[in-house]
Every structure is written in C-alpha cells, then in structure tokens.
Amino acid sequence: MRPVAIIGIGQTKIDEAWEKSIRQIAAEAIHAALKDAGRESADGIFLGNMMSGIINSQNNLGPLVADWAGLKTPAVKVDAACGSGGAALRAGLMAVGSGELETALVVGVEKMTDRHPHEVTVALATAADADYEVDMGISFVGLNALIMRRYMYEFGWKHADFAQFAINAHANAMHNPYARLHHTITLEEFEKSAMIATPINLLDASPIGDGAAALYIVPADSLQAGSRILIAGSAAATDTIALHDRPDPLFLAAAYKSSQAAYQQAGVGPGDIDVFELHDAFTVMSALSLEACGFAERGQGPRLALDGKLTPQGSIPVMTRGGLKARGHPVGATGVYQLVEVVQQLRGECGKTQVPEARIGMAQNIGGSGATIITHILKRE
C-alpha cells in the first residue's frame, strides 16, 4: 500500500445544534477540510457515524452528505459504533493507499441532541450486545460501571483517584474553541458530582453532542518531505462484543493488538509517542487504554494521572484538546475529532496546550466496551 498523508482538517464546535441538521454539520466540517487542503472536491467520501438511522431517521448518509456538500462523489458510511470515526479513516486509507482513489474525505458526524435523552441512552446501548447484555437491562454506562467497580476492587483505587483524568481534560478544553465544555473542574467538584451508575458519576462520563470533523487524505509521495503528516500506522482489532465473554474484562485486548500492530507499522514504541488522543468515554477507559498500549503497568493507569504525566507538559500528554470528556463525544464523529486534534498537535497549532515539538501522535478509537478498537499513528516528516 502506498503511503498516505493528511493535508486538510475541519471540525465544528460540539454543541446542541438544534438549528442545524446532520447534513449541515457534516458539510461544514467537509468545507473546512477542503479549504484547509486547498481542494475543491475529492474522489470519495468515507463517513463515520453510528446512530443516524435511530436518532435522525436517516440511513444512506453517504449521498445525503455528499449531495448537501455540493460534491457528487461516491460516499459510503462506515459503522463501528463509537469507533466509527477511526474505522472511516481506515476505509479511506485503504481506498487511497490501494490507488483506487487519488483523494478522499474522511468524515465523522453525529447529531444526538434532537431526541429525548432516554432515546439516546437506548441508541448508545446498541453498541453493546443487544441479546445478552442490553436485553438483561443494562445500559452502556452500566457496563462501564461494572468495569470501573471491578478495576477499583482489583487494583485498590478509590474513586477520587480517577479525578485527574477529568481535571486534565477540562483544563485542556478551555483552550479548544471547538470543545463542548469550557469550564475547569476541581477534585471537590469531581467527588461531589451526581451519580450516574455507581461508581461512575457525571464527571467520570463524557457528554454527548452534535458535531462533525473531517480529514482530507492524499498519496504522500505527491507531497514534499519535511512537513507532511503521514498515516504511519493503522490497525483495527476485534474483541468479544459482550463484556462477560472476555477472560479478563479489565484488559483491552483489542487495544493491545491494534496498538502493537500500529507501533510495528510506524516503527515506533510507546516511548516515541509525543501525544496520545485516547478514548476517555469514562475515566476508567483512559486507565485501561494507557495500560493496554504500554504506557503503564496493569492496574497502574491512574498513577500517571495522579503524577501529572498526562498534561501537555507531561511524559505522555493525553486529551490535549479536551478529550471525549470535555471536547465532547458525538459518538460516530469522535474518532475523526481525535485525528484532527493529533494533526493540530503535529502542526503546532494548539497554543496553550501545545505539546512541545510534537512529531509523532497516536489516536485510539473504541467501539463498544472494547469490542472494536482502532489505533492510528501519525508522523510529521
């Protein structure tokens, strides 16, 4: 496969965009990416989205978005639940890498706030096993609560030990104009926030939202070396869909597999990663990702947060633009937001949360409670 690079990025502010439709926010991100890339169209569009069929009564999102954006270009939707954005980049990468297309737009879009929150909760649960998890009465946050409780029990952490994941995310989001939440939080607020599903409270959890993000990709050999943003590693891995089927529910096997494959492709290891946009849907997921990807020993993820290693000045900066926690989590779009943010870091566009001399960045996108995990490594070179 020929090397592929990202030459354009676009994103909308994550919000409750009641005055806009899903096609509008997708087209906004597309036009921003086209402008950034200095292009007018693309040979194909790969759309990451999870729940348009349920929440927006709209499948066939490809032509809907291509049409509204004014691009009569083949367009297809790729779905891997909350991992849809990363899956869309993988599809676009293979299309351009194979030579089948010369250019592609990779778009993540989700419009979640037009329905009652109960309906959104039901839609989110479609990421889990409908027959053997959801039909038993558990919600998606409930599944994550089982993970967090077990993690605390096994490794001896208390709830407050997870606070720094959220505090760091909120602090970073203050400097991201596209973030959903623009307020810092304190340890006291973290501990006192409303309980959602014990032990997960409001400040452990990422907010939903409406948003779209886009990448413009081309063959790397057409670009001048030095400031290219290459897709140096790309890998997906699959675990059981149901949490209870995993021999060790506290180990993200698919994160391990996909990160190892991506490291190998990129010729790097965890120590080389300058910035890591991970999938902090819930604070405990940050710990599990850091461990599975080789940044911490098993059960020691929270230590990195407590020791301040995850800030933009730390040894492994994460959620530098706010993460899912404070930038927001428009589920099918999130994976593309992560990649846009890594590009911003590698370009040095992140102002107060810029990681000094960031050259290699990683984004990891998770669908379900670890069922589909897609890892990308980007390199400036």
Add this chain to the structure above:
Amino acid sequence: MRPVAIIGIGQTKIDEAWEKSIRQIAAEAIHAALKDAGRESADGIFLGNMMSGIINSQNNLGPLVADWAGLKTPAVKVDAACGSGGAALRAGLMAVGSGELETALVVGVEKMTDRHPHEVTVALATAADADYEVDMGISFVGLNALIMRRYMYEFGWKHADFAQFAINAHANAMHNPYARLHHTITLEEFEKSAMIATPINLLDASPIGDGAAALYIVPADSLQAGSRILIAGSAAATDTIALHDRPDPLFLAAAYKSSQAAYQQAGVGPGDIDVFELHDAFTVMSALSLEACGFAERGQGPRLALDGKLTPQGSIPVMTRGGLKARGHPVGATGVYQLVEVVQQLRGECGKTQVPEARIGMAQNIGGSGATIITHILKRE
C-alpha cells in the same frame, strides 16, 4: 491495486427466520463461504447491513458477527442502505487490493421480520431523505410509485407491460433453493394482485426477508489462471438523495456512471455481459437499470422483458436466481446475494437457470431511489 478474486461463496435461505438471530444467520453464511473456500479464517470482515440499529437494536455488528462466527478478526459494517452489500465488497476489495489484508470475508446480512411490518416500512424509509421526502409523508414504495407512474406516462407503457420482469424472476426462483418465494406467477395474477402504492402492486414489489450471504476474496495472483473468478470492475456513484432534486428522475445517473466505470475497468461493454443481476426492488427499477447500463434505449426497458430477452436463454439474462422479486430482498444483504449468484453462474452451478457458457457477469446494487449505485463486473478467466 492488485487484482482480487472470489474463491468462496455462502448464503442462507431467505425466509422469516424467527428462531434465529442476526448473528446466527450471518455466521451461517460465513461458515458456508469458508468451507467453500477451504479456509478457516480471514484477515478482515466487511459487513453490509442497513437497519440492524433500528430493527435489531444492534450496532457494532462487526464484532458481534466475528465473535459469534468464532473469528477474532477485525470487522466493520459498511452502510449504503439497500446498496450496502455492494459497498461492502468495494471496501473488502480495496483492503485486499491494497495489500493491507491478504484475505477478507465480505458479508451481507439483514434480519427484518422480527418487528411489525409498520416498523420495517419506517426503517426502509431511512434510505430516502428524512427531512425533505419522508417527513412529507411518503414511504419508500411511494417514491418508487412516483417513478413508475411518471415512467408509464412519459413512455406510454401500461401496467401489464411490466409483468414479464416479475414472471421471469419467479420462474427462475423455482430452481434456487435459497429463494424466498417458490411459486410461479401468471400475467393474470400480476394484474389482479393487491395494490400497494398505485401503480405498484404486490407483484411489482420485492419481498423483505431474513438472510445473509458471504464472499471470500483473495489476491488473484495466488490462483491458477483459467477458472479464477476475478473482480474485473468495481465502481460506485452517488446521485442526489432526494428524487425531486434530480433533473431527470427517470434516468439512473449513478447507474450510468458506475456501470461505465466498471465496463472501462473490465475492458468490456454491455454486449459482453453474459448475465446481469440487477436491483429489481420494483419492476420499474429493472427497466431503469437496463436503460442506464446500455442494454436498452431510454424508455424501452420493458420491451426486453416482453420480448423474452431477459430469461436465462435470452440475450441479457437477469434475475437468474429469482432477483430481489422472488429470491427476496433482505436489504443490506441483497448486494452480496447478487454477487454470490453471479459467481454461481460463472461456475456453471445454476442447473435449469444456467446461462450457457457464462463467463462475464455483472451485479448492480442500489441504495435509496438511485442515490448510491454500485456496479461490479466478475470475469471467469
């Protein structure tokens, strides 16, 4: 992109499979394709599906199906409404063609009969424009009824002139053990059948159903020339999602574009196609496809049917295994069924509906009322 071939096929009988879940029928088709290919696993799974989120309360279909099939392999869902099956093959083709994967399973699956027909009608309508078509009160069959009525008016056909499309499909399905409907129909029955949305009656329309089909693909250069089934052409094209936005709603522009691109790739023209599995969701769509793909002049599609040109012995055999009309139309799976059937023809496995010496076959899969159209050409060589 390196050439890719199909070495295994599998399918389930299209039915009301109330005793099976969506993961079970998908795994059945996968295991049949693996057995046919003489393989035990694959490097990736590409799943075509449209409505699992709405009808089966299940997104994240990739790991659900991979898990149940006993394959811990990366798996992703591709959605282009009723064109999802063809879109899944295109995704798999680019993955194997690019060298990113060595083998892939392409699966189409849909489980539609577990809910009330009203819910299925609502789910089918998500293939159209939710805001500007469906919210106005029109259903998906209603949109096709507008097309058919206009077609009859513009070109002077009467309803009975479309009967031969359905009669041919039912006659061919008699010899396909996987078909949903196993009964022949007459012109009189066609004319007297229940009205659905004037002028579309029950025998103009394809039945929904539960079904899964699968293809196993590998690089062609690993195979011995002579009896390989090559994917010689593959192209997708997009039109407006809404019917009313098209300058000419009786011309399938995306069918024209994608078939022209596929012809060019394969180095063939309409006259070289030995068998054509087209997307006869409604009889009028057969006419439009035949015209857009160069088999008939504008407005003259029904003439081919009336003259007996579409039977297995005719000049351009279509729906040789029953088509959507009688084999059945499990929407997101249909595109893969079409491809499986073309492979069966090229292998000479079709018994009484075998097209003599079939060597080049085409499959065309449509998402929405012509919004996404994907054309594949397969060649035995």
